[in-house]
Amino acid sequence: MVTRRKKPVDLDDLKSGDIYPYEMLFREYYRPLVVFALKYVKDQDTAKEIVQEFFVKLYEKRFSFVIDTSLKSYLYRSIYNSCINYISHIEMRNRHFKKIALLTENDFSENQISTIELQNRIYTSIDSLPLQCKRIFKMNRLEGLKNEEIAEKLKISKRTVETQISKALKIMRKKLADYLPFIIVTNLLII
Amino acid sequence: MNFNRLIRYFDVSTSKEDKEKYQQWINKDPSRKAEVEKLRMLWNEAEQLQPFDAVDTESDWAVLRQRISSSYKIRHNKIPLRQYIYRIAAILILAFGLSFGLIKIFRTVSQHPLVYKTFESYGRVKTVNLPDNSVVVLNTHSSIRYDHTFNHSSRNIILQGEAYFEAEPNPALPFRVYTGNSVVEVKGTRFSIFEDSAYIRVLVLLGSVSFQSSEDPAVGTILSEDESGFIFRDNTLEKRHEVNINNISWKTGQLVFHKTPVKTALQDIAHHFHKELSIHTELKDSLTAQFTEQSLEDILEELRLLTSLSINHTDDIIVVKE
Incomplete structure:
Protein backbone atom coordinates (compact mmCIF):
# COMPACT_ATOMS: atom_id res chain seq x y z
CA MET A 1 0.00 0.00 0.00
CA VAL A 2 1.02 3.54 -0.59
CA THR A 3 1.43 5.57 2.55
CA ARG A 4 0.34 9.18 2.66
CA ARG A 5 2.71 11.89 3.54
CA LYS A 6 0.25 14.35 4.96
CA LYS A 7 -1.61 13.57 8.11
CA PRO A 8 -5.25 12.94 7.19
CA VAL A 9 -8.23 14.16 9.23
CA ASP A 10 -8.60 11.89 12.22
CA LEU A 11 -11.16 11.20 14.91
CA ASP A 12 -9.70 13.66 17.39
CA ASP A 13 -9.98 16.45 14.85
CA LEU A 14 -13.63 15.61 14.27
CA LYS A 15 -14.42 15.38 17.94
CA SER A 16 -13.02 18.84 18.53
CA GLY A 17 -16.44 19.97 17.29
CA ASP A 18 -14.89 22.43 14.87
CA ILE A 19 -16.60 22.45 11.50
CA TYR A 20 -13.34 22.76 9.52
CA PRO A 21 -11.98 19.24 10.04
CA TYR A 22 -15.44 18.04 9.13
CA GLU A 23 -15.43 20.23 6.03
CA MET A 24 -11.96 18.96 5.11
CA LEU A 25 -13.16 15.41 5.48
CA PHE A 26 -16.13 16.18 3.27
CA ARG A 27 -13.97 17.85 0.65
CA GLU A 28 -11.53 14.98 0.63
CA TYR A 29 -13.97 12.10 0.52
CA TYR A 30 -17.28 13.31 -0.87
CA ARG A 31 -16.42 12.85 -4.53
CA PRO A 32 -14.84 9.36 -4.30
CA LEU A 33 -17.64 8.20 -1.97
CA VAL A 34 -20.34 9.28 -4.42
CA VAL A 35 -18.53 7.45 -7.22
CA PHE A 36 -18.23 4.43 -4.92
CA ALA A 37 -21.96 4.50 -4.06
CA LEU A 38 -22.72 4.84 -7.76
CA LYS A 39 -21.32 1.35 -8.30
CA TYR A 40 -24.22 -0.02 -6.26
CA VAL A 41 -27.17 2.31 -6.72
CA LYS A 42 -26.55 3.24 -10.38
CA ASP A 43 -28.16 6.63 -10.03
CA GLN A 44 -26.26 9.86 -9.48
CA ASP A 45 -28.89 11.62 -7.34
CA THR A 46 -29.45 8.61 -5.11
CA ALA A 47 -25.70 8.15 -4.67
CA LYS A 48 -25.29 11.80 -3.69
CA GLU A 49 -28.24 11.64 -1.30
CA ILE A 50 -26.83 8.54 0.42
CA VAL A 51 -23.44 10.15 0.94
CA GLN A 52 -24.91 13.46 2.12
CA GLU A 53 -27.25 11.67 4.51
CA PHE A 54 -24.24 9.86 5.90
CA PHE A 55 -22.35 13.10 6.43
CA VAL A 56 -25.33 14.66 8.24
CA LYS A 57 -25.41 11.69 10.62
CA LEU A 58 -21.67 11.82 11.05
CA TYR A 59 -21.92 15.45 12.05
CA GLU A 60 -24.71 14.79 14.52
CA LYS A 61 -22.84 12.06 16.31
CA ARG A 62 -19.34 13.40 15.86
CA PHE A 63 -18.73 13.65 19.60
CA SER A 64 -19.76 10.14 20.40
CA PHE A 65 -18.90 7.72 17.65
CA VAL A 66 -16.30 5.02 18.01
CA ILE A 67 -14.65 3.11 15.22
CA ASP A 68 -12.19 0.28 15.31
CA THR A 69 -10.79 0.60 11.79
CA SER A 70 -9.20 3.47 9.95
CA LEU A 71 -11.44 6.44 9.27
CA LYS A 72 -11.15 5.78 5.55
CA SER A 73 -12.38 2.19 5.73
CA TYR A 74 -15.09 3.32 8.11
CA LEU A 75 -16.35 5.84 5.55
CA TYR A 76 -16.40 3.38 2.68
CA ARG A 77 -17.89 0.64 4.85
CA SER A 78 -20.67 2.96 6.02
CA ILE A 79 -21.53 4.03 2.50
CA TYR A 80 -21.51 0.40 1.41
CA ASN A 81 -23.97 -0.45 4.21
CA SER A 82 -26.20 2.49 3.34
CA CYS A 83 -26.29 1.34 -0.27
CA ILE A 84 -27.22 -2.20 0.78
CA ASN A 85 -29.96 -0.81 3.01
CA TYR A 86 -31.26 1.33 0.22
CA ILE A 87 -31.28 -1.53 -2.28
CA SER A 88 -32.97 -3.99 0.05
CA HIS A 89 -35.53 -1.32 0.88
CA ILE A 90 -36.32 -0.93 -2.82
CA GLU A 91 -36.41 -4.70 -3.21
CA MET A 92 -38.93 -5.03 -0.42
CA ARG A 93 -41.10 -2.37 -1.90
CA ASN A 94 -41.00 -3.74 -5.39
CA ARG A 95 -41.05 -7.38 -4.35
CA HIS A 96 -38.69 -8.08 -7.17
CA PHE A 97 -36.41 -10.19 -5.06
CA LYS A 98 -34.94 -12.08 -7.93
CA LYS A 99 -34.54 -9.30 -10.39
CA ILE A 100 -31.86 -7.46 -8.46
CA ALA A 101 -28.78 -9.47 -7.68
CA LEU A 102 -28.21 -9.80 -3.97
CA LEU A 103 -25.12 -8.10 -2.70
CA THR A 104 -22.77 -10.05 -0.51
CA GLU A 105 -19.81 -9.25 1.70
CA ASN A 106 -17.54 -10.15 -1.21
CA ASP A 107 -18.63 -7.08 -3.07
CA PHE A 108 -16.78 -4.93 -0.62
CA SER A 109 -13.00 -5.13 -0.69
CA GLU A 110 -9.93 -3.12 0.16
CA ASN A 111 -8.97 -3.48 -3.46
CA GLN A 112 -12.01 -1.64 -4.61
CA ILE A 113 -11.30 1.20 -2.21
CA SER A 114 -7.71 1.46 -3.46
CA THR A 115 -8.89 1.65 -7.05
CA ILE A 116 -11.37 4.44 -6.31
CA GLU A 117 -8.85 6.31 -4.17
CA LEU A 118 -6.32 6.11 -6.96
CA GLN A 119 -8.78 7.29 -9.58
CA ASN A 120 -9.70 10.10 -7.26
CA ARG A 121 -6.05 11.04 -6.97
CA ILE A 122 -5.73 11.16 -10.74
CA TYR A 123 -8.90 13.22 -10.97
CA THR A 124 -7.57 15.65 -8.36
CA SER A 125 -4.34 16.03 -10.31
CA ILE A 126 -6.39 16.87 -13.41
CA ASP A 127 -8.53 19.28 -11.44
CA SER A 128 -5.55 21.25 -10.24
CA LEU A 129 -4.09 21.77 -13.72
CA PRO A 130 -3.97 25.33 -15.07
CA LEU A 131 -7.44 26.22 -16.36
CA GLN A 132 -6.95 26.10 -20.13
CA CYS A 133 -4.82 22.99 -19.84
CA LYS A 134 -7.45 21.30 -17.66
CA ARG A 135 -10.28 22.25 -19.97
CA ILE A 136 -8.55 20.78 -23.03
CA PHE A 137 -7.37 17.65 -21.25
CA LYS A 138 -10.88 16.98 -19.94
CA MET A 139 -12.39 17.52 -23.39
CA ASN A 140 -10.01 14.95 -24.84
CA ARG A 141 -10.02 12.31 -22.12
CA LEU A 142 -13.29 12.65 -20.21
CA GLU A 143 -15.56 13.84 -22.99
CA GLY A 144 -13.83 11.79 -25.69
CA LEU A 145 -13.46 14.64 -28.19
CA LYS A 146 -10.84 14.42 -30.94
CA ASN A 147 -8.07 17.03 -31.01
CA GLU A 148 -9.46 18.53 -34.25
CA GLU A 149 -12.87 18.89 -32.62
CA ILE A 150 -11.37 20.58 -29.58
CA ALA A 151 -9.36 22.94 -31.79
CA GLU A 152 -12.49 23.85 -33.72
CA LYS A 153 -14.60 24.33 -30.60
CA LEU A 154 -12.11 26.60 -28.87
CA LYS A 155 -10.96 28.31 -32.09
CA ILE A 156 -7.31 27.43 -31.55
CA SER A 157 -4.85 25.39 -33.59
CA LYS A 158 -4.58 21.63 -33.32
CA ARG A 159 -0.95 22.16 -32.45
CA THR A 160 -1.94 24.22 -29.40
CA VAL A 161 -4.36 21.49 -28.32
CA GLU A 162 -1.57 18.92 -28.52
CA THR A 163 0.82 21.16 -26.63
CA GLN A 164 -1.71 21.70 -23.83
CA ILE A 165 -2.43 17.97 -23.54
CA SER A 166 1.29 17.20 -23.45
CA LYS A 167 1.69 19.82 -20.77
CA ALA A 168 -1.15 18.28 -18.76
CA LEU A 169 0.40 14.84 -19.00
CA LYS A 170 3.79 16.20 -18.02
CA ILE A 171 2.43 17.94 -14.91
CA MET A 172 0.34 14.93 -13.89
CA ARG A 173 3.25 12.58 -14.44
CA LYS A 174 5.28 14.65 -11.99
CA LYS A 175 2.52 14.94 -9.40
CA LEU A 176 1.63 11.27 -9.51
CA ALA A 177 5.22 10.02 -9.63
CA ASP A 178 4.80 7.93 -6.49
CA TYR A 179 1.57 6.33 -7.59
CA LEU A 180 2.21 5.38 -11.19
CA PRO A 181 3.86 2.01 -10.52
CA PHE A 182 0.78 1.33 -8.42
CA ILE A 183 -1.54 2.00 -11.36
CA ILE A 184 0.05 -0.85 -13.25
CA VAL A 185 -0.44 -3.20 -10.32
CA THR A 186 -4.12 -2.37 -9.88
CA ASN A 187 -4.73 -2.70 -13.58
CA LEU A 188 -3.23 -6.15 -13.57
CA LEU A 189 -5.45 -7.08 -10.65
CA ILE A 190 -8.56 -5.88 -12.42
CA ILE A 191 -7.68 -7.84 -15.53
CA MET B 1 10.65 12.51 -23.16
CA ASN B 2 8.95 14.12 -26.14
CA PHE B 3 5.36 14.39 -24.91
CA ASN B 4 3.96 15.82 -28.14
CA ARG B 5 5.14 12.78 -30.02
CA LEU B 6 3.78 10.58 -27.28
CA ILE B 7 0.23 11.88 -27.37
CA ARG B 8 0.17 11.46 -31.13
CA TYR B 9 1.11 7.85 -30.46
CA PHE B 10 -1.80 7.50 -28.00
CA ASP B 11 -4.23 9.31 -30.30
CA VAL B 12 -6.65 6.87 -31.94
CA SER B 13 -6.91 8.97 -35.09
CA THR B 14 -3.18 8.71 -35.85
CA SER B 15 -2.55 6.55 -38.91
CA LYS B 16 -1.16 3.03 -38.59
CA GLU B 17 2.08 3.90 -40.41
CA ASP B 18 2.72 6.88 -38.14
CA LYS B 19 1.99 4.80 -35.09
CA GLU B 20 4.59 2.26 -36.18
CA LYS B 21 7.12 5.03 -36.55
CA TYR B 22 6.41 6.20 -33.01
CA GLN B 23 6.52 2.59 -31.80
CA GLN B 24 10.02 2.23 -33.25
CA TRP B 25 11.09 5.40 -31.56
CA ILE B 26 9.77 4.07 -28.24
CA ASN B 27 11.34 0.62 -28.65
CA LYS B 28 14.77 2.11 -29.21
CA ASP B 29 15.24 2.76 -25.52
CA PRO B 30 14.06 0.32 -22.80
CA SER B 31 13.77 3.03 -20.13
CA ARG B 32 11.68 5.12 -22.52
CA LYS B 33 9.48 2.09 -23.09
CA ALA B 34 8.82 1.63 -19.34
CA GLU B 35 8.01 5.32 -18.99
CA VAL B 36 5.58 5.16 -21.90
CA GLU B 37 3.79 2.24 -20.27
CA LYS B 38 3.21 4.27 -17.11
CA LEU B 39 1.90 7.21 -19.09
CA ARG B 40 -0.33 4.95 -21.13
CA MET B 41 -1.94 3.70 -17.91
CA LEU B 42 -2.50 7.26 -16.78
CA TRP B 43 -3.90 8.09 -20.22
CA ASN B 44 -6.34 5.18 -20.11
CA GLU B 45 -7.36 5.68 -16.48
CA ALA B 46 -8.23 9.31 -17.18
CA GLU B 47 -10.86 8.13 -19.63
CA GLN B 48 -12.80 6.48 -16.79
CA LEU B 49 -13.10 9.60 -14.68
CA GLN B 50 -16.36 11.05 -15.99
CA PRO B 51 -18.28 10.03 -12.81
CA PHE B 52 -15.79 12.00 -10.71
CA ASP B 53 -16.27 15.03 -12.90
CA ALA B 54 -20.03 14.85 -12.44
CA VAL B 55 -19.75 15.48 -8.69
CA ASP B 56 -19.70 19.12 -7.66
CA THR B 57 -18.17 19.08 -4.18
CA GLU B 58 -18.37 22.85 -3.79
CA SER B 59 -22.11 23.27 -4.34
CA ASP B 60 -23.01 20.08 -2.47
CA TRP B 61 -20.98 21.29 0.49
CA ALA B 62 -23.06 24.48 0.51
CA VAL B 63 -26.23 22.37 0.63
CA LEU B 64 -24.88 20.12 3.34
CA ARG B 65 -23.69 23.03 5.44
CA GLN B 66 -27.19 24.40 5.39
CA ARG B 67 -28.60 21.02 6.39
CA ILE B 68 -26.33 20.50 9.36
CA SER B 69 -26.83 23.99 10.70
CA SER B 70 -30.63 23.62 10.56
CA SER B 71 -30.60 20.13 12.06
CA TYR B 72 -28.60 21.55 14.92
CA LYS B 73 -31.20 24.26 15.56
CA ILE B 74 -34.11 21.81 15.58
CA ARG B 75 -32.40 19.57 18.06
CA HIS B 76 -31.55 22.49 20.21
CA ASN B 77 -35.19 23.40 20.67
CA LYS B 78 -36.48 20.11 22.00
CA ILE B 79 -33.86 18.54 24.18
CA PRO B 80 -35.65 16.44 26.84
CA LEU B 81 -34.71 17.02 30.47
CA ARG B 82 -33.15 13.63 30.99
CA GLN B 83 -30.78 14.36 28.16
CA TYR B 84 -29.07 17.01 30.23
CA ILE B 85 -26.74 14.35 31.53
CA TYR B 86 -25.79 13.58 27.98
CA ARG B 87 -25.25 17.22 27.36
CA ILE B 88 -22.93 17.50 30.32
CA ALA B 89 -21.11 14.39 29.15
CA ALA B 90 -20.87 15.90 25.69
CA ILE B 91 -19.40 19.08 27.14
CA LEU B 92 -16.85 17.05 29.08
CA ILE B 93 -15.94 15.10 25.97
CA LEU B 94 -15.72 18.35 24.08
CA ALA B 95 -13.45 19.80 26.76
CA PHE B 96 -11.30 16.69 26.61
CA GLY B 97 -11.31 16.78 22.85
CA LEU B 98 -10.33 20.42 22.87
CA SER B 99 -7.47 19.98 25.30
CA PHE B 100 -6.40 16.97 23.31
CA GLY B 101 -6.62 19.04 20.16
CA LEU B 102 -4.66 21.88 21.77
CA ILE B 103 -1.90 19.57 22.90
CA LYS B 104 -1.75 18.18 19.40
CA ILE B 105 -1.65 21.62 17.86
CA PHE B 106 1.18 22.71 20.14
CA ARG B 107 3.10 19.59 19.29
CA THR B 108 2.66 19.64 15.56
CA VAL B 109 1.92 23.23 14.82
CA SER B 110 4.26 23.32 11.83
CA GLN B 111 2.82 20.40 9.89
CA HIS B 112 -0.76 20.39 11.16
CA PRO B 113 -2.76 20.02 7.97
CA LEU B 114 -6.15 21.25 9.12
CA VAL B 115 -5.49 24.90 9.70
CA TYR B 116 -7.96 27.04 7.81
CA ILE B 245 -10.44 53.25 -11.63
CA ASN B 246 -13.13 54.68 -9.33
CA ASN B 247 -14.31 51.12 -8.74
CA ILE B 248 -11.36 50.75 -6.39
CA SER B 249 -11.69 54.21 -4.81
CA TRP B 250 -12.36 52.35 -1.53
CA LYS B 251 -8.73 51.26 -1.66
CA THR B 252 -7.02 54.27 -3.25
CA GLY B 253 -9.13 56.90 -1.47
CA GLN B 254 -9.25 58.67 -4.84
CA LEU B 255 -12.10 59.56 -7.16
CA VAL B 256 -10.87 60.60 -10.59
CA PHE B 257 -13.09 62.08 -13.30
CA HIS B 258 -11.85 62.95 -16.73
CA LYS B 259 -14.59 64.22 -19.04
CA THR B 260 -16.85 61.84 -17.17
CA PRO B 261 -20.63 62.25 -17.63
CA VAL B 262 -21.97 63.85 -14.45
CA LYS B 263 -24.39 60.98 -13.97
CA THR B 264 -21.57 58.42 -13.97
CA ALA B 265 -19.55 60.62 -11.62
CA LEU B 266 -22.47 60.86 -9.20
CA GLN B 267 -22.90 57.07 -9.32
CA ASP B 268 -19.23 56.56 -8.47
CA ILE B 269 -19.46 59.08 -5.62
CA ALA B 270 -22.63 57.49 -4.24
CA HIS B 271 -21.04 54.05 -4.42
CA HIS B 272 -17.87 55.25 -2.73
CA PHE B 273 -19.81 56.65 0.22
CA HIS B 274 -22.25 53.68 0.35
CA LYS B 275 -25.26 55.83 -0.52
CA GLU B 276 -28.23 55.41 -2.79
CA LEU B 277 -28.64 57.92 -5.60
CA SER B 278 -31.82 59.61 -6.69
CA ILE B 279 -31.76 61.92 -9.73
CA HIS B 280 -34.72 64.15 -10.57
CA THR B 281 -33.34 66.05 -13.53
CA GLU B 282 -31.67 65.50 -16.86
CA LEU B 283 -27.86 65.45 -16.69
CA LYS B 284 -25.95 66.29 -19.84
CA ASP B 285 -22.64 67.81 -18.74
CA SER B 286 -19.40 66.06 -18.12
CA LEU B 287 -16.92 66.60 -15.34
CA THR B 288 -13.16 66.72 -14.88
CA ALA B 289 -11.98 66.67 -11.29
CA GLN B 290 -9.98 64.70 -8.80
CA PHE B 291 -10.87 64.12 -5.14
CA THR B 292 -8.45 62.56 -2.69
CA GLU B 293 -9.60 61.46 0.77
CA GLN B 294 -12.23 64.20 0.82
CA SER B 295 -15.47 64.13 2.75
CA LEU B 296 -18.79 63.71 0.96
CA GLU B 297 -19.86 67.22 1.96
CA ASP B 298 -16.66 68.74 0.46
CA ILE B 299 -17.09 66.85 -2.79
CA LEU B 300 -20.76 67.76 -3.11
CA GLU B 301 -19.94 71.41 -2.43
CA GLU B 302 -17.49 71.43 -5.33
CA LEU B 303 -20.01 69.68 -7.56
CA ARG B 304 -22.64 72.28 -6.74
CA LEU B 305 -20.22 75.00 -7.84
CA LEU B 306 -19.19 73.18 -11.01
CA THR B 307 -22.65 72.08 -12.15
CA SER B 308 -25.00 74.54 -10.43
CA LEU B 309 -27.26 71.60 -9.53
CA SER B 310 -29.01 71.24 -6.19
CA ILE B 311 -27.40 68.27 -4.47
CA ASN B 312 -28.34 67.18 -0.96
CA HIS B 313 -27.75 64.07 1.07
CA THR B 314 -29.08 62.25 4.11
CA ASP B 315 -27.59 59.25 5.89
CA ASP B 316 -28.44 56.87 3.06
CA ILE B 317 -29.31 58.84 -0.04
CA ILE B 318 -27.98 61.57 -2.32
CA VAL B 319 -30.72 63.57 -4.02
CA VAL B 320 -30.00 65.59 -7.18
CA LYS B 321 -32.36 68.26 -8.50
CA GLU B 322 -32.27 71.08 -11.02
Missing part, protein backbone atom coordinates in the same frame (compact mmCIF):
# COMPACT_ATOMS: atom_id res chain seq x y z
CA LYS B 117 -7.31 30.74 7.85
CA THR B 118 -10.05 33.31 7.55
CA PHE B 119 -9.65 37.07 7.45
CA GLU B 120 -12.66 39.33 7.76
CA SER B 121 -12.60 43.08 7.40
CA TYR B 122 -15.90 43.92 9.16
CA GLY B 123 -16.42 47.70 9.07
CA ARG B 124 -13.04 48.86 7.80
CA VAL B 125 -10.69 48.31 4.89
CA LYS B 126 -8.04 45.80 5.90
CA THR B 127 -4.73 44.70 4.39
CA VAL B 128 -3.75 41.03 4.59
CA ASN B 129 -0.26 39.75 3.80
CA LEU B 130 -0.39 36.20 2.47
CA PRO B 131 2.28 33.54 3.12
CA ASP B 132 3.48 33.79 -0.50
CA ASN B 133 4.11 37.56 -0.08
CA SER B 134 1.02 38.46 -2.09
CA VAL B 135 -1.04 41.29 -0.65
CA VAL B 136 -4.82 41.45 -0.39
CA VAL B 137 -6.71 44.60 0.52
CA LEU B 138 -10.20 43.74 1.72
CA ASN B 139 -13.00 46.25 1.32
CA THR B 140 -15.40 46.57 4.27
CA HIS B 141 -17.56 43.54 5.12
CA SER B 142 -15.51 41.19 2.99
CA SER B 143 -13.58 38.05 3.80
CA ILE B 144 -11.00 35.70 2.35
CA ARG B 145 -10.20 32.16 3.33
CA TYR B 146 -7.49 29.67 2.43
CA ASP B 147 -6.33 26.34 3.81
CA HIS B 148 -3.06 24.71 4.82
CA THR B 149 -2.13 23.82 1.24
CA PHE B 150 -1.74 27.53 0.40
CA ASN B 151 1.74 28.20 -0.98
CA HIS B 152 2.56 24.48 -0.74
CA SER B 153 0.54 22.65 -3.34
CA SER B 154 -1.83 25.44 -4.36
CA ARG B 155 -2.61 29.12 -3.99
CA ASN B 156 -6.39 28.97 -3.77
CA ILE B 157 -8.43 31.64 -2.02
CA ILE B 158 -12.14 31.93 -1.44
CA LEU B 159 -13.38 35.53 -1.50
CA GLN B 160 -16.67 36.93 -0.30
CA GLY B 161 -17.30 40.59 -1.03
CA GLU B 162 -14.67 42.80 -2.62
CA ALA B 163 -10.89 42.82 -2.61
CA TYR B 164 -7.84 44.16 -4.40
CA PHE B 165 -4.96 41.75 -5.05
CA GLU B 166 -1.28 42.12 -5.72
CA ALA B 167 -0.33 38.53 -6.51
CA GLU B 168 3.30 37.52 -6.23
CA PRO B 169 4.53 35.88 -9.46
CA ASN B 170 5.05 32.11 -9.17
CA PRO B 171 4.67 30.17 -12.42
CA ALA B 172 4.66 26.84 -10.57
CA LEU B 173 1.67 27.71 -8.38
CA PRO B 174 -1.13 29.60 -10.10
CA PHE B 175 -2.90 32.08 -7.84
CA ARG B 176 -6.64 31.37 -7.91
CA VAL B 177 -9.51 33.28 -6.38
CA TYR B 178 -12.94 31.68 -6.16
CA THR B 179 -15.82 34.13 -5.87
CA GLY B 180 -19.43 33.06 -6.25
CA ASN B 181 -19.72 31.27 -9.57
CA SER B 182 -16.40 32.54 -10.88
CA VAL B 183 -12.74 31.73 -10.64
CA VAL B 184 -9.85 34.06 -11.45
CA GLU B 185 -6.45 32.58 -12.14
CA VAL B 186 -3.24 34.58 -12.39
CA LYS B 187 0.49 34.16 -12.49
CA GLY B 188 1.35 37.43 -10.75
CA THR B 189 -0.44 40.68 -11.33
CA ARG B 190 -2.61 43.43 -9.82
CA PHE B 191 -6.33 43.09 -9.99
CA SER B 192 -9.53 43.62 -8.05
CA ILE B 193 -12.61 41.43 -7.61
CA PHE B 194 -16.05 42.65 -6.62
CA GLU B 195 -19.01 40.42 -5.83
CA ASP B 196 -22.53 41.71 -6.26
CA SER B 197 -25.83 39.86 -6.10
CA ALA B 198 -26.03 40.01 -9.90
CA TYR B 199 -22.43 39.54 -11.03
CA ILE B 200 -18.73 39.15 -10.22
CA ARG B 201 -16.56 41.96 -11.59
CA VAL B 202 -12.82 41.79 -12.15
CA LEU B 203 -10.54 44.74 -12.97
CA VAL B 204 -6.99 44.13 -14.16
CA LEU B 205 -4.46 46.88 -13.47
CA LEU B 206 -1.25 45.03 -14.31
CA GLY B 207 -0.46 41.78 -16.12
CA SER B 208 -3.28 39.47 -17.13
CA VAL B 209 -5.66 36.98 -15.53
CA SER B 210 -7.83 34.12 -16.67
CA PHE B 211 -11.44 34.75 -15.65
CA GLN B 212 -13.73 31.71 -15.74
CA SER B 213 -17.10 30.59 -14.55
CA SER B 214 -16.63 27.82 -12.00
CA GLU B 215 -19.93 26.28 -13.07
CA ASP B 216 -19.67 26.35 -16.86
CA PRO B 217 -16.19 25.64 -18.22
CA ALA B 218 -17.17 27.04 -21.62
CA VAL B 219 -17.58 30.51 -20.10
CA GLY B 220 -14.24 32.24 -19.67
CA THR B 221 -11.84 34.80 -21.05
CA ILE B 222 -8.39 36.29 -20.59
CA LEU B 223 -8.38 39.82 -19.19
CA SER B 224 -5.32 41.95 -19.84
CA GLU B 225 -4.12 45.20 -18.38
CA ASP B 226 -6.81 47.91 -18.30
CA GLU B 227 -9.59 45.48 -19.09
CA SER B 228 -12.53 44.48 -16.96
CA GLY B 229 -14.81 41.47 -17.04
CA PHE B 230 -18.18 40.53 -15.61
CA ILE B 231 -19.57 37.05 -15.00
CA PHE B 232 -23.25 37.19 -14.23
CA ARG B 233 -25.05 34.70 -11.99
CA ASP B 234 -26.51 32.97 -15.04
CA ASN B 235 -22.94 32.29 -16.24
CA THR B 236 -22.91 34.86 -19.04
CA LEU B 237 -19.78 36.87 -19.61
CA GLU B 238 -19.07 40.45 -20.57
CA LYS B 239 -15.68 41.94 -21.33
CA ARG B 240 -14.84 45.64 -21.51
CA HIS B 241 -11.68 47.22 -22.84
CA GLU B 242 -11.56 49.72 -20.02
CA VAL B 243 -11.19 49.92 -16.29
CA ASN B 244 -13.13 52.34 -14.14
